Amino acid sequence: MSRPIQAHIDLSALRNNLRVVRRASSARVMAVVKANAYGHGLLQAAQALHEADGFALLEVRDAVQLRDAGFRQPILLLEGFFSREELPLLAEYELTTVIHNHQQIEWLEAYPRKNGLSVWLKINSGMNRLGFSAQEFPAVMERLKSHRAVRDVTLMTHFALADEAPGVMTQLSLFEQLTANHRLPRSLANSAAILRHPVAHGDWVRPGIMLYGSSPFADVSAESLGLQPVMTLSSEIISVREIKAGDAVGYGATFFCAERAMRIGTVACGYADGYPRHAATGTPILVDGKRTRTLGRVSMDMLGVDLSALPDARVGSRVVLWGEGMPIDEVARAAGTISYELLCALTPRVPVVGA
Numbered sequence: 001m002s003r004p005i006q007a008h009i010d011l012s013a014l015r016n017n018l019r020v021v022r023r024a025s026s027a028r029v030m031a032v033v034k035a036n037a038y039g040h041g042l043l044q045a046a047q048a049l050h051e052a053d054g055f056a057l058l059e060v061r062d063a064v065q066l067r068d069a070g071f072r073q074p075i076l077l078l079e080g081f082f083s084r085e086e087l088p089l090l091a092e093y094e095l096t097t098v099i100h101n102h103q104q105i106e107w108l109e110a111y112p113r114k115n116g117l118s119v120w121l122k123i124n125s126g127m128n129r130l131g132f133s134a135q136e137f138p139a140v141m142e143r144l145k146s147h148r149a150v151r152d153v154t155l156m157t158h159f160a161l162a163d164e165a166p167g168v169m170t171q172l173s174l175f176e177q178l179t180a181n182h183r184l185p186r187s188l189a190n191s192a193a194i195l196r197h198p199v200a201h202g203d204w205v206r207p208g209i210m211l212y213g214s215s216p217f218a219d220v221s222a223e224s225l226g227l228q229p230v231m232t233l234s235s236e237i238i239s240v241r242e243i244k245a246g247d248a249v250g251y252g253a254t255f256f257c258a259e260r261a262m263r264i265g266t267v268a269c270g271y272a273d274g275y276p277r278h279a280a281t282g283t284p285i286l287v288d289g290k291r292t293r294t295l296g297r298v299s300m301d302m303l304g305v306d307l308s309a310l311p312d313a314r315v316g317s318r319v320v321l322w323g324e325g326m327p328i329d330e331v332a333r334a335a336g337t338i339s340y341e342l343l344c345a346l347t348p349r350v351p352v353v354g355a
């Protein structure tokens with residue numbers, strides 16, 4: 001028997017969540033599969049999402065892996081290329097690249113092949129992370145349009161506030177104003193904008209987190225959006241004991257101290273598996289399908305749970321850390337973070353099993 005922790009990937013939930021995107025938008029869907037498909041396994045996620053119109057990620061080697069696996073749709077490199085040496089590979093594998101800085105354009109200039117590349121030109125409309133400013137855009141656009149290596153151009157931007165007030169209007173109107181004179185495809189929307197801002201859908205939407213069944217909004221549950229959890233992180237109780245009033249649990253005796261006698265369990269899951277060490281005592285967790293709470297500090301390989309109200313729980317009881325029946329958004333909130341970080345932080349020692 002191996003250690004009982006695993007991340008189960010529900011591939012039919014992935015397909016369901018893609019249908020939720022399709023219902024929300026008639027734009028083409030660029031499924032975002034960066035960071036190993038948000039921890040879900042790049043190839044199996046892409047296979048479940050094979051009806052997407054394109055895939056977006058960061059590393060050229062991952063893009064090449066998708067091509068080699070037979071995916072024919074556009075594959076977009078979200079940060080573009082990082083050196084001129086990558087350009088022949090981009091052309092050979094027909095990868096689409098974001099262009100967001102002058103350095104990349106200079107590298108393009110030195111690239112001899114004609115008509116090789118599809119380019120997504122990134123405009124900074126207020127996120128202030130990547131992209132050309134409103135002032136730079138017209139000149140950059142001219143330079144790219146006449147560039148021999150460029151086959152076609154899509155215009156893109158990224159929203160900073162699609163998931164909260166004041167929303168996308170300031171960025172959207174700047175983007176529309178800048179791009180109005182160009183008859184080119186556009187792409188703006190992440191999950192939050194897909195669900196909340198239909199005016200910003202453009203020609204290509206770029207869903208990430210919603211495909212994986214988590215809500216992009218702090219105040220709206222995934223379930224109410226029709227999204228199904230894709231990853232279920234589960235393990236088992238590997239030890240059970242009774243403690244008395246005054247006993248502590250785990251490292252740091254002051255972190256949790258029992259006020260009365262209680263029954264507690266130890267779960268084979270810790271921060272070296274990707275469970276957040278910042279999850280405080282009281283973080284919700286399922287044991288044998290029933291909700292209870294974590295106790296004490298999360299260790300590297302284990303964490304404590306309260307079994308006082310679960311007299312039938314024993315060594316071998318199934319524990320769900322997040323996923324089916326235990327929304328990851330609740331766990332993230334208790335740990336002071338967002339679901340994105342928890343999903344991506346899953347470590348390689350946890351088997352990721354798709355079905």
Ligand SMILES: *Cc1c(COP(=O)(O)O)cnc(C)c1O
Pocket residue numbers: 032034078158189190191192206207208209210216
């Ligand atoms: C990660 C990313 C997305 C997806 O964002 P979600 O909030 O996960 O939907 C879309 N566009 C860009 C440029 C990204 O980097």
